[in-house]
Amino acid sequence: MFSFRISTTLLLAATCMTADVSTERVVSCDDGIAVQRLNCENGVISVQAALYGRADTETCSEGKPPQQLSDTKCSQQGTTDVLRKRCDGKKWCELNTNAVRTSDPCRGIYKYLETNYTCFPAIQLVVCEQSLAPLYCDEGQVILVYGADFGRRDRTTCSYKRPASQLQDVDCSGPTSKVSESCNGKNSCIVRASTSVFGDPCVNTYKYLEVAYVCQYPV
Numbered sequence: 001m002f003s004f005r006i007s008t009t010l011l012l013a014a015t016c017m018t019a020d021v022s023t024e025r026v027v028s029c030d031d032g033i034a035v036q037r038l039n040c041e042n043g044v045i046s047v048q049a050a051l052y053g054r055a056d057t058e059t060c061s062e063g064k065p066p067q068q069l070s071d072t073k074c075s076q077q078g079t080t081d082v083l084r085k086r087c088d089g090k091k092w093c094e095l096n097t098n099a100v101r102t103s104d105p106c107r108g109i110y111k112y113l114e115t116n117y118t119c120f121p122a123i124q125l126v127v128c129e130q131s132l133a134p135l136y137c138d139e140g141q142v143i144l145v146y147g148a149d150f151g152r153r154d155r156t157t158c159s160y161k162r163p164a165s166q167l168q169d170v171d172c173s174g175p176t177s178k179v180s181e182s183c184n185g186k187n188s189c190i191v192r193a194s195t196s197v198f199g200d201p202c203v204n205t206y207k208y209l210e211v212a213y214v215c216q217y218p219v
Contacts, residue, residue: 023048023116029060030097030111039092040119044146044212050083050115052076052100060112067108074106083115085175089147089212091124122146125211127193128158133179136188137215143186146212148179150198151205158208165204172202179211185218 028036030052038045053074061069082100087093097113105111127133135143151173152158159167176198183189191197193209201207 174201
């Protein structure tokens with residue numbers, strides 16, 4: 001997932017908070033150039049399921065011969081885990097089908113990437129490298145971190161007055177459990193976004209820390 005597998009406590013909290021939240025479905029045909037985008041205007045992404053392969057004869061079938069649509073029990077193992085690691089806990093996430101196409105689960109079949117996700121209500125912080133990330137809750141509540149990610153995944157975040165050479169590597173983001181280890185169960189917590197805390201997933205790239213968390217009453 002974003003930085004770790006959601007615990008039973010977090011799943012219970014999320015279930016209570018998202019009982020009325022609908023699941024979004026996004027499909028990207030595997031043409032090699034399509035980019036799948038998951039987006040939450042409110043809250044953060046929680047991937048429920050993902051499929052790379054084919055589960056029916058209709059999806060992404062336009063212009064394809066029947067023999068390329070015939071295997072409807074074709075799926076690559078581990079696809080959901082890839083999507084969760086890349087996207088959970090973020091407000092938006094983009095990835096090409098190349099990110100999940102580690103093997104061919106059904107040769108000769110035209111495949112697609114289908115992702116089902118919900119938007120969990122959560123607080124998201126983004127702080128630039130060497131800055132402080134303040135996490136805090138109202139009195140009587142404690143922090144529960146969905147996940148944290150230190151690195152860079154676009155060229156615009158924390159880019160002010162930075163040379164282009166420090167913004168080029170957008171595939172260097174590294175999930176980390178250090179924020180949850182430091183902050184879970186506390187009413188407030190401050191974490192520094194620095195390589196001394198999180199290590200350096202991409203040398204010479206200016207990085208930032210993304211954190212998604214909720215406030216809940218202690219159980």
